[in-house]
Amino acid sequence: xxxxxxxxxxxxxxxxxxxxxxxxxxxxxxxxxxxxxxxxxxxxxxxxxxxxxxxxxxxxxxxxxxxxxxxxxxxxxxxxxxxxxxxxxxxxxxxxxxxxxxxxxxxxxxxxxxxxxxxxxxxxxxxxxxxxxxxxxxxxxxxxxxxxxxxxxxxxxxxxxxxxxxxxxxxxxxxxxxxxxxxxxxxxxx
Numbered sequence: 001x002x003x004x005x006x007x008x009x010x011x012x013x014x015x016x017x018x019x020x021x022x023x024x025x026x027x028x029x030x031x032x033x034x035x036x037x038x039x040x041x042x043x044x045x046x047x048x049x050x051x052x053x054x055x056x057x058x059x060x061x062x063x064x065x066x067x068x069x070x071x072x073x074x075x076x077x078x079x080x081x082x083x084x085x086x087x088x089x090x091x092x093x094x095x096x097x098x099x100x101x102x103x104x105x106x107x108x109x110x111x112x113x114x115x116x117x118x119x120x121x122x123x124x125x126x127x128x129x130x131x132x133x134x135x136x137x138x139x140x141x142x143x144x145x146x147x148x149x150x151x152x153x154x155x156x157x158x159x160x161x162x163x164x165x166x167x168x169x170x171x172x173x174x175x176x177x178x179x180x181x182x183x184x185x186x187x188x189x190x
Contacts, residue, residue: 001175014184026125030063039067042151049148051121065123079107096135116144126154130161
């Protein structure tokens with residue numbers, strides 16, 4: 001997706017050879033027009049998959065997942081990272097480390113919003129080590145739903161996350177693939 005690559009070059013901030021800050025696009029500020037384009041792209045790539053639900057992990061994946069769900073005309077369900085007083089006591093739960101936060105958190109998805117009859121598309125903003133993604137995939141599998149695939153806005157190819165997902169036989173589509181962040185610059189894989 002060339003427009004996304006250009007925006008990453010213009011607005012992304014390389015903090016180290018491992019970390020790309022995309023607050024201006026995905027993680028703090030959301031460009032609705034670009035977000036809708038990303039949603040249309042994912043919806044197009046998975047148009048023939050019979051998707052009944054889009055899932056994501058709060059919070060950075062929600063905007064793109066919403067745009068995708070809107071295009072596909074299906075519900076969006078997101079896994080929460082924090083328990084609330086109103087949390088479903090029977091929620092599907094998985095402990096996952098967070099690469100960017102440097103902590104371990106629980107992600108939870110209510111059984112009320114996912115079932116064995118669902119065919120799920122998992123949308124996420126960035127895949128680095130893939131810990132949260134693997135956690136949500138385990139939750140989807142325990143629910144009995146079928147995981148049709150995963151769409152990722154930015155794949156960091158120099159980290160193992162996307163590879164570990166593909167090694168499980170899961171279809172993973174990335175809008176942008178980054179080969180490296182060497183010398184403080186974004187180097188795209190494609």
